[in-house]
Amino acid sequence: MNDKKVSITELGDPRKPHGKAGAEMLAGMNTHHSPVTEWALGFFDFNDNDRVLDIGCGGGETINKISKRLNNSTVLGVDYSELSVKLSMEHNASDVESGKVRIIEASVEKLPFDDNYFEKIITVESFYFWPDPQENLKEVYRVLAKSGRFLIVADINGDAELDEDDIEGVQKYQLFNPTLEEFRILLENAGFKDIKIHTQEGKKWVCAEGNK
Structure with a gap:
């Protein structure tokens, strides 16, 4: 990171983005997180009637990528940052207007959805900040449909060789x-099955997959 980026990140607060610095940081995240998101979305076998949820939707680019892959599906995003909700809606304005995309201010601690609602759930670069990861995963499991798939996506993991900036x-x-094994244990303890921990050669990326 250069000095400007460090300052923007600190002022914008990656845990709960706010203010002008938060808006600039979220725009950068849309670009920076794009490669790992594209890679991870390849582990979803989308069906056109899927209901899909993005937890911690940030600047809205993951929602945009998912929406482009689907025609008749409903894509929802949640974030507990008011700014993230606003910018995600702006980033997906046409799909929000059509009703294809809905974005809600909410926390992973209590998701405002019925049991077994979503066929696909993803969280990209937000698991780092979940307040109680083990309990929060149980809430994700609750709203995931039977035979549904959940992905935790991050561009670093506890087993990767991290550089000084990381x-x-x-x-x-x-x-x-978490380490790769810790991801597996967390998902198992939350009730997920058929767990797979995906990595990419030459990268620090992880995509931890749990199914219901």
């Missing part, structure tokens, strides 16, 4: 950065 970021922002 280590500084983990420490400064108190990121929850």
